[in-house]
Amino acid sequence: EVQLLESGGGLVQPGGSLRLACAASGFSFSTYATSWVRQAPGKGLEWVAAISGAGGRTFYADSVKGRFIISRDNSKDMMYLQMDSLRVEDTAVYHCAKSIRPTVPQGEFDFWGQGTQVTVSS
């Protein structure tokens, strides 16, 4: 059974940092690209960042470029999102999602995690 479990969310002040993690199981992790997708309060889904299955290529939404870094450790079946210079508008539930393809942006997201809450507030 495919599972994606996010962790690392919490309350942080504006300008602060947080590192999210996504633990994957039930599939060959390195074979597939993965993404972070967020949902701000009262808003829709917003793609944040993606990484290829091998980890060699990364992509970011303009809203987080230069502040967030996506990475993965295929030996541990883990994906990460390092979030720096956090802003109030980064407050959201962050989901990890698995693509059906190894490359970005090919392929829809066939499995998602339930998400972890990130709140940026003073």
Place this chain on the structure above:
Amino acid sequence: DIQMTQSPSTLSASVGDRVTITCRASQSISSWLAWYQHKPGKAPKLLIYKASSLQRGVPSRFSGSGSETEFTLTITSLQPDDFATYYCQQYNHFSSMYTFGQGTKLEIK
């Protein structure tokens, strides 16, 4: 960038109804479109991929159609479990990566 526009934003319907949600792309995306169902506190669920292909395990009352810039998600004979928010998503375009529509909230009438 490719923009995705869904309509309506909110839809009220009753159990047993047939409903249709529309998604329009700002430029042609061929058939690279997916539909997701999302309930509060849950993981989004893939329903349809490549515009009209039903994801394994999804009930056949869900169907998708369209190509280029105009797409629809149809749910026939609504069930209580279907009341949720639905999103379209384009993919496969390096210029815009992955773009979601703003969502359609399906409510019980």
